[in-house]
Amino acid sequence: MPALAADAVLFDLDGVLIDSRASIATALNHALAAHGYAVRSEDELAGHIGAGLHDVFAELAGTDDPAVADALVATYRERYRVTSVTDTTATLGVAPVLERLAGRLPLVVATSKPRPYARPILEAVGLAGFFHALCGPSLDVRNEPKAKTVGEALAALPGGTCSPVMVGDRFYDVEGAAAHGLPCIGVLWGMGSADELRAAGAVALAGAPAELPSLLAVDGRAAG
Secondary structure: OOOOOOOEEEEOOEOOOEEOHHHHHHHHHHHHHHOOOOOOOHHHHHOOEOEOHHHHHHHHHOOOOHHHHHHHHHHHHHHHHHHHHHOOEEOOOHHHHHHHHHOOOOEEEEOOOOHHHHHHHHHHOOOHHHOOEEEOOOOOOOOOOHHHHHHHHHHHOOOOOOOEEEEEOOHHHHHHHHOOOOOEEEEOOOOOOHHHHHHHOOOEEEOOHHHHHHHOOOOOOOOO
């Protein structure tokens, strides 16, 4: 397909910029076990990453009682507050790509992870300095739709931006971008599959971070 000629890029966080599968799975299983529910394999839990935590725990615990989900989320966060920083790494090869992109156009993080966790993680893995803004829900928000997060990220872009592109790894990202008329590039190193991303409407798939600059048509753009 032709390159997208982006003038800004919105990035999902988990699975795209950072490898957080193990730290999230550990915290999910910690909460499940603490409340008497069966723990799950990392592969099974990976399929839930990207959704709001309250929805995730409602499904894993098989309950529609919001108080139960609230308790599970609180226990999860007790563990994740520590392990999110110590057990998370930047996606291999993403830092040089972000450096290349950030010199040419504004980058914004649009994540479903609460901001009080997202920012320290980005700082810990050395990626925070590449981004114009970081958008995500506050801790007191229950299951913020990805479309709302994307809308906040768009509002954080500099004036005059007219062709932003989303980069994500789950159907939530593709659908959240589509709600604002944005194309989404799906990445294959994250939590979602090629079939999931294609079915949701991803306009292109990237197999490695190094493929993003050509898909975004930034190679000929002068550095800012």
